[in-house]
Amino acid sequence: MDRDTARRSAAEFFGTFWLTFGGCGAAVLSAAFPQYGIGFAGVALAFGLTVLSMAYAVGHISGGHFNPAVTLGLWSAGRCADRHVLPYLVAQVAGAVVAAAVLYLIASGKSGWVPGGFASNGYGELSPGKYGLLSCFSIEFLTTFFFLFIIIGTTSKGAATGFAGIPIGFALVLIHLITIPVTNTSVNPARSTGPALFAGGEYVVQLWLFWLAPILGAMGAGFLAKWLYEPAGIVDTVVVEERAA
Numbered sequence: 001m002d003r004d005t006a007r008r009s010a011a012e013f014f015g016t017f018w019l020t021f022g023g024c025g026a027a028v029l030s031a032a033f034p035q036y037g038i039g040f041a042g043v044a045l046a047f048g049l050t051v052l053s054m055a056y057a058v059g060h061i062s063g064g065h066f067n068p069a070v071t072l073g074l075w076s077a078g079r080c081a082d083r084h085v086l087p088y089l090v091a092q093v094a095g096a097v098v099a100a101a102v103l104y105l106i107a108s109g110k111s112g113w114v115p116g117g118f119a120s121n122g123y124g125e126l127s128p129g130k131y132g133l134l135s136c137f138s139i140e141f142l143t144t145f146f147f148l149f150i151i152i153g154t155t156s157k158g159a160a161t162g163f164a165g166i167p168i169g170f171a172l173v174l175i176h177l178i179t180i181p182v183t184n185t186s187v188n189p190a191r192s193t194g195p196a197l198f199a200g201g202e203y204v205v206q207l208w209l210f211w212l213a214p215i216l217g218a219m220g221a222g223f224l225a226k227w228l229y230e231p232a233g234i235v236d237t238v239v240v241e242e243r244a245a
Helices: 003-030 039-062 068-076 082-107 133-154 165-183 189-199 202-228 231-244
Strands: none
Touching: 003 039, 003 082, 003 189, 039 165, 068 082, 068 133, 068 189, 068 202, 082 189, 133 165, 133 202, 189 202
């Protein structure tokens, strides 16, 4: 691995670590804290803030994907070089798993703590609202599609420069406000993988949906972007990325 790819991968590792630790940590530690927990709205805001903060901290290094679906969606739109895809995916999953391990270590320090679902995603009996497979697949596909649509649109030629992290972060807040009762919100296969490995059992068995639906939704948005947005805007973005390498 060359120095630039290693640097980019490190940025993706830390960004995904912070997203998983911050968002899932809010769900595990704070959502239902004895009397005055932050609830669904607080967890949704936590996820949005993790993306917003890391987008400005390391986004200029790697592009600030922090999500395998985002990487593959941007790749399908011509926004991510082929050579970066696999290193990014590995770094993102590793960051999420390490974050889940640290969160488990902290949470288990409380006497009598029971991990339960450990902020994992699920459908059917594992869905917070007991939504079925089709409902969960549909909402994960649709919300990831629009998440990528927003990411690509706000970073395209002609969009306001320097502010993309704000609508992207708030889009993730909105997605969580909509989908927490349905799937506990994934739209991010890495974020789903880390907690599921510690929750175990059926959460691992159901993990396939939280890879397949977000990736299909993201890549659908990426392919649409090639048609919808001015081609020169997409090419210019790739050139900038390559020149920074």
